[in-house]
Amino acid sequence: MKIKLSLLLLVFVFSISSCKKYLEVLPKDFVSPENYFNNETELNTALVGVYDIMGSSALYGEILWSQFEVATDESFYRQSTTTLGVQVYNYDSNNSSVAGIWKALYAGIERANILLANIDKPSMPEANRSVVRGEALFLRAYYYYLLTSNFGDVPLILEPTKSVNNPEIARTPLKEVYGQILSDMTTAEGLVKPITAYNFAGRVSKSAVQGILARVCLKMAGNPLNDKTKYADAAKWAKMVINSGLHSLNPSYEQIFINHMQDKYDIKEGIWEVEFTGNLLQSGVNETGRLGVLGGLAGTNDEIGNSYGQWNGTRVLYDIYKPQDLRRDWNIGSYYYSGATKTKVFQTVAEAKSVGKWRREYELLTPKNRNYNGANFPLLRYSDVLLMYAEAQNEISGPDAESINYVNLVRQRGAGKILNGTNIYAVNIVNGGSGYTTVPNVTINGGGFTTQATATAAIANGRVSAITIVTPGAFYTSVPTVTISGTSGAGATANVSLSTATDADLIPAETANQTAFRSTIIDERSRELCYEGLRRGDLIRWGIFVERMKNSASVATLRYIAAFKYASRPGDNISEKHNLLPIISVYRGIAGENYDFKNRITAEGLPQLNFTTLVQNTGETNTLRLMASTNFTGKYDVAGIAAASWTDITSRATLSTGTDNTASGTIDLSDFKGAGKPLYLAFKYQGYFHPTLKQPSWFLRTFNVNNVLPEGRTSVITAIGQVGWVGVDVKNPTVVWGVPATGQATINGTGADAVNEDNEDWIISRPFNLSSVSTDTGLGLKTATTYLANYTYAYTIPGTYTVTFIATNASRDEDSQVIKQVKLTVEP
Incomplete structure (x- = not known):
């Protein structure tokens, strides 16, 4: 008994608080209720323990959103080697992430139960005690809501655990658990304070309770309970938030997420957030998350902030945005950062674009940690409340003027109508011109703007192939002109498309009847709330989760470029069983x-390499060499290359002579295992001055290292997106390897070579353990x-x-x- 009690209550002894605005750290000698809960301070400190679970790595600190919500019709996990795990719907009950969610949520419930069992112990003002009671009841109910959403029937436990040897108890039917959730939340709504009492969104407020009650009721109205009477309750709770007069939309969509990165609050829009603070590089309170680190604009520059860019947006999401909708290019970033530089590389292929909702360049705390930050995670925003009301009201009686107006408010904000007025939403190429060997400049002049629009071009085969808007400008009064100029090429022309005052509003076909408006809301929730941990639950309650995932897989198979066709994997694997864990x-x-x-992570097998290439502008030969080293130290510079011993294994491969996607063949790497050290692979590009021959351009299309195991399974060590290429320029900085987020490295030769210099450039991989296995x-x-x-x-x-x-x-x-x-x- 004593051992059990200590274990249970020591969970309260943690070093930092998610609710950093109002509570301090627990005393280190706290071990049991018998010598705790003696005063109001200790009661409030225990409440921090209930909140703290929210920021755990199993929940909003990382796993809940980075694994369980990454694979929907909005995004996919940008790791082509990932064939197992929650991210691709190939997992079992033994999965550590599944177990982690269960344990974290029940830990939060246990903390709430202990607090509630002792809440009347200290002497304190009853009004203050009521607030703590309300927050604890609500948090316990919210943890049960997350449990039921993921597991269905779960044990309903409302008292502290008494013994480590308690027998297993039956799972409580779903309807009963939801009855308790509604009871606790409804009680809490009458006890907690309004958000204006705090002026920050990290603490449970009356608006937060009302908004989450609307969400819970929508869930109950949908699958699996299908209690349609709950639509009226959802509308009631959402309308209470709206009618409070405390909330409104931030006129800038992107500012919402910049605020998250900068630990700033706008309680008119942001109603409830999981609070994080610090980045582990400063003294004082540190409770960190990973927004923008795991999924963000890829790049390794420490000043901007390292991001692994592990999420990409889907074409399904990209295509449902109108071109005028500024949310598209914010949520699905149009660029990434080239390696460790601050150079933006603009993407023109939708599925190659990383999620950009949270951008580390806006973080204020420096120096920046490469893996953690203090960005808050949004749990409830006012736009969500507006959309929930519209959805509930539509299910009750069909579309009405009020519901349509609420959706239009969200869309108008998304198009920047208040901030930007008439702006440029597209630059249209009229003539691609010819002879462009370097990217030309694009200038947009005239039009009577208050903020000038900017854009950047891309070229292909000597022509201007795409123009991407960087800044849409603001309050244009007439159509501006586009000038395309550069040091090479000529003849490219373009014009612009200007937005209008009403082009963000719903059209009659989108509100014609209940079915049409339902479809509109399904898409609008994705456009507005993507990547905020809501889509999977929405699709499940609407009963279209498997259908939408299968459609997303079909789009990936039929429309994605070769490097991203693996994005079909989640939809290929999914079935109805994935509605619950x-x-x-x-x-x-x-x-x-x-x-x-x-649990095996290494095994002796046959390590093999294969890749595909393309060469263009052929002239000089033997310009690309495949190199391998087991004593490279990871110092990616000229001195580091020179200090290592490199084996030229080009003769083992077949390289392109002009045919695209030329297969290298299977390359045996067994001879590099004997060293017992990690293997680095590299491509060395070497060109020479020549009066007539060109230095060619090389394109790496695919790159795979596998471990073929004795039992017949092939385990992926790396695919092209995870190679971790780093470019090193040895000679002539005008010709260097380009490494996009896809890993498909390219180096462009210098064309007509009468004035060219010698070139030497390397791309070197991360280290590989040739015995590693999944x-x-x-x-x-x-x-x-x-x-x-x-x-x-x-x-x-x-x-x-x-x-x-x-x-x-x-x-x-x-x-x-x-x-x-x-x-x-x-x-x-």
Whole structure:
């Protein structure tokens, strides 16, 4: 008993507070209720413990949004080698992220239960006690809402856990859990303070409770409960936020997310946020998250802020924006940063664009940590409330003028109508011209603007192929002119398209009836709220999750460029079982599903390399060499290259002679394993001055390193997007490797070479462990609310297989597992 009690209550002893605005750190000697909860300060400090769970890495600190929400019809995980995990809907009940969410949420519930059980202990003003009670009730209910949304039926626990040896308890039916959620939240709504009492969004306020109640009621009205009476309740709660007069839309959409990065508050728009602070590089309070770090505009410059750019937007999302909608190019960034430089490289292919909603360049705290920051995560915004009201009212009685107006307000703000008036939403190429070997300048002049628009061009095959708007300008009174000028090429011309006062408003076809308006709201929620951790839940409650994911996969297969066709993987894998997280899974004993290998990360196999290339402007030969080193130190500069021993393995590969996507063939790397050191791979480009021959251009299309295992499985060590190329210029800085976020490196030769210099340029990979493997994983079979009478699988290859079934259940404070194994022999 004593051991258990200490373990339970030590969860309150943590070093920092998510609610940094009003509470301090817990005393280090706090171990049990018997010697705690003695005064108002201690009660408030315990409340911090209930909040603190929100910022844990399992929830809004990272996992909940970076893994469970990354694969929807809005975005995909930009890691072509990822074939297992939550991000691609290939996981089982043994997955650590699944278990982490469960444990974190029940830890939060336990903290709330302990606080509520002791809330009457200290002497303090009853009004203050009521506020703490309301916040604790609401947070407990919110944690249950997240649990039910992900697991379905869950154990409903409303008292502190008493013993580590409690028997497993049954999961409570979903409807009963939601009944408790509504009861707790409704009680809390009458106890907590208005947001104006705090002037920041990190603490639960009356507006936050009302808005989340609207969200909960919409969930109850949809799948799986389908209680349509809850639409009226959702409309009621949303309207209470609207009628409070405390909230309005920030006129600048992008400023909302800049505020998150800068720890600034706009409580008119931002109603509830998970608070983070610091970046672990300064003294004092540090509770950090990873917004903009994992998913953001890719680049490694420390002044701007390192971002891995792990999310890309989908074409499905990109295509539902109107060109006039400024949210498109903010949410789906039109550029990335070239390596460690501040140079912006503009993308013209939709699926190659990284998520740009949170941009590290706006962070104020320096120096910047490469992996963590203090950006707040938004849980509820006013635009969400407007859209929830419109949705609920439409389901009750169809579209009406008030609901349509609320949606138009959101759209008008998205198009910048208040801030920008008439602006430029497109620069249209009339004539691409010819002879362009360097990107020309684009200048937009005239038009009576208050803010001048800017744009940048891209070239292909000597022509101007695209013009991307960088700044749309503001309050144009007439059509400006476009001038395209440069040091090479001629003849390119373009004109502009100007927005109008009403072009963001809904058209009659979008509000013609209940069905049309429902479809409009489904898309508008994505345009406005993408990447804020809401889309998966929305699609599930609407009953279209699998349908939308299958459509997104089809779009990726049919329309994406080759480098991103793997984005179909989540939709290819998904089925109805993914509406909830699994509690029963199976390892079938086949390659990739061996239970004994579930934690294996290295294995001896056959390491192999393959890649594809294209060469253009052919002239000089032998300009590209494939190099390998096991003693390169990771110092990516001229001295680091010179200090390492490099083996030229070009002879093992086939390089392009002019045909695109020329396959290298399979290259055996086994001879580099004996050193017991990581392997670095590199391409060395070397061109020479020559009076007649050109120095060619090279394009790396694909690049894969695999470990072929004895059991017949091929485990990916890296694919092109994860190679981590770093360019090093040795001679002639005018010709260097370009490395976009896709990893498809290019180096452009210098054309007619009468005035050219010698060139030497390298791209070098990150280090590879040639024995690395991905862990084996099982197949999820059953969720908490699905029925599974039996399971059938037909083996097609003779042999002996060990089949492992894993069932996960819940006790009061933790998850437990039962594992059963069966050995099968399949005869020829």
